[in-house]
Amino acid sequence: MLNDLLHLVTTHTNDIVVALEEHILLSLAAILIAAVIAVPLAISLMNHRRAGEVVLQIAGVIQTIPSLAVLGVLIPFVGIGTIPAIIALVLYAIMPIFQNTYAGLTEIDDNLLEAAEAFGFSRRFKLFKIQLPLAMPMILSGLRIAMVMIIGTATLAALIGGGGLGSFIMIGIQTNDNAQLLLGAILSALLALVFSWLIKLIGRLSLKKMGILVAVFFVLLGGYFGGKAFMQPKGQITVAGKLGGEPEILINMYKDLIEADNPRLDVQLKPDFGGTTFIYKAVKSGDVDIYPEFTGTVLQNLIKGKTVSHQPKKAYQDAKEALDKQANLAYLPPMRYQNTYALAVRQSDAKKYNLKTTSDLAKMSPQLTAGFDHDFYELKDSYPGIKKAYQLQFKDVKSMSSSLRYKALANGQIDVTDAYTTDPQLKADKLVTLVDDKNYFPPFQGAPLVRKDILTKYPSVKKSLLRLKDKVTNQDMIDMNYQVTVEHKSADKVARQYLEKHDLLK
Structure with missing residues (x-):
């Protein structure tokens, strides 16, 4: 197991770095937003005990809601990806921060506050020089609890395309790859320890320095996300894949083929984006432009009122027509292999x-x-x-x-x-x-599901993806899956090797 883990680290270093970056940014954004909401709220309610108790009850109820249910509720309103993940994490983090801040502020000895009033100190002076410093150990304890909770819950962001270390855990569970599962779990635990230690260090700073540090973090995060949005090139399309090695191989093929025909077009990949429902909604909402989907899945799970033909050509044609009519999406011709x-x-x-x-x-x-x-x-x-x-x-x-x-x-x-x-x-x-000689199981051929506006805007995309029509046999796919899942080779290298071997790249 240790050898598998070390091999995974050495062969997927770039993927690990990207996942760590995504996880850290998600966690930092969530803890900062939650703190900015919860701490001032606790301060404003410390002299209004009934209202404070009501807020505590509401925050407690939110925490009892399963995180997957929260993500599911958010998707229709804010889409899929980073934003719903951050909102869900903030909702879960508010409870421990508010609870500890409120408790720290309301449990200060009344004699101290009466003495401060006797000396004629202002409310502002009492708050920043007496109440907050005395409550600070409790506040920091709440922040540490919330941080650990956020880092653990953030692993679920992978289910809705939010990225992070959860991608390794989800793939590990799906493919029975204990090395990937352990990698995601170990790195998440280490992140929790590191952030807990950092919060402890921050606790030694004065309130003024803490405020400056929080402001700097907000500026940096805002600059990062804003710069990322600003720097996106005009000619960009997003290609996503479900969890697992096979979808990642396919989306890397799509990327190589599209960029080979149109070097000015930047293809952004989102591997391990989540399950069928999530990724399909992302395409319909415009968050994703292309993803590989199976004919049988379209007819069984995505399109209403369609029976599944057991003839591959008929199944594809039915799926194509249904997607065009019901979702206004294009479904390009499938590859040869069957993943049934x-x-x-x-x-x-x-x-x-x-x-x-x-x-x-x-x-x-x-x-x-x-x-x-x-x-x-x-x-x-x-x-x-x-x-x-x-x-x-x-x-x-x-x-x-x-x-x-x-x-x-x-x-x-x-x-x-x-x-x-x-x-x-x-x-x-x-x-x-064994050969299904009575054709009992319906056909499951992989084909690109594409937004129509992408094909209108970039006509070369269709031409590029059509090169995969009737290509990739079952044995080809088994071999490529084996290389990625068992031998832990990089999906982009495996995809490119296949394309070059079969003269599909210019």
Whole structure:
């Protein structure tokens, strides 16, 4: 495990630096905004106990709402990416900062305040020379609690394209890659420790110096985000991909092809942008211009009222027409490979029982034990449906986590499992996917889903992406996924190597 972790660090240094930068900026922006809201609010309510208690209750209720639910509520109003992530983090950080500041200010000995009044000190003098200095240990404690909470919760920003270290954690969970999962978790923990230590150091400064430091941070953050927006070139398009190695390979192909035809066009990549729903909404809202989507996913999840044809050409045409009519989006021709469901067995069993098709498996199924992912096992159009279509009668069927099923198959605990036909584990564990000879599973061909205004504004984009039509076989995709997921090679290098090998680049 340690070797895998070190290899990941050395081969993905640039990705790690970018993720750290995104995570730090998200966390800093959230803690500063939350502090600017919570501390003045606590000061204004310290002499109004009933109102203070009401605010405490409201802040407490907000914290009980699951963070994913908060992100989901924000998306229709503020879109996807950094902004909803910061808003959600601020909402979660207000409670500990307000609570500690309010407690610190209201628990000061009344005798001290009465003495200050007896000396004729002004409210301003009492606040800045007596109350805030005495409450400062509690305020700093609230800031440290909020900072740790923010850094941990910020990992969920990866689900909505907010970036950060959560990308490594999400990919690690999805691909059962413990090295990536540990990398994201360890770096998040280290960030929390570092920021906690920095807040402790800041606590030694005077109130005046603290105020100057906060103002400097706001100016720097504003300058960073403002400069980033200002410096964006006019000829820029955004290409995003879902979580995982395969989408990252595809978007790097898109980038190389587009920029090769139009060097003045700057293609910004957003890998690990999130799930299907998030990225589709981002395209419709204009936050993303292009992303690779599968024909079966379009028909099953994105478009209402469409049945899924089991003929690849018909499925693509249906998806294309539906996207055009219902979402005003263009769907360019797909690549050759299919990333659909299949049943997989060990190579040794395929030879032993002469298994080539799912029909062959049906004959031998009473002698074999199957283990399926929970969703595949339960959904009607997955195992229950294919069981009926092929008359499968396994000796035993187990439902298990998707991350465990390949290990169980490799270790001989089960004999059959469900697989996606481009999974890198097929190559890593020397597995055989059986041909779906009755075409039970619908086609899942990857194709570029593009905003129409991009094709109008930059006609060369369509020409560039059409080079991938009918290219990339299943074996090609398995090999590339293996290089990225198992060997931890850079997705951009793997994508470019394929394009150059097949003479797709100018």
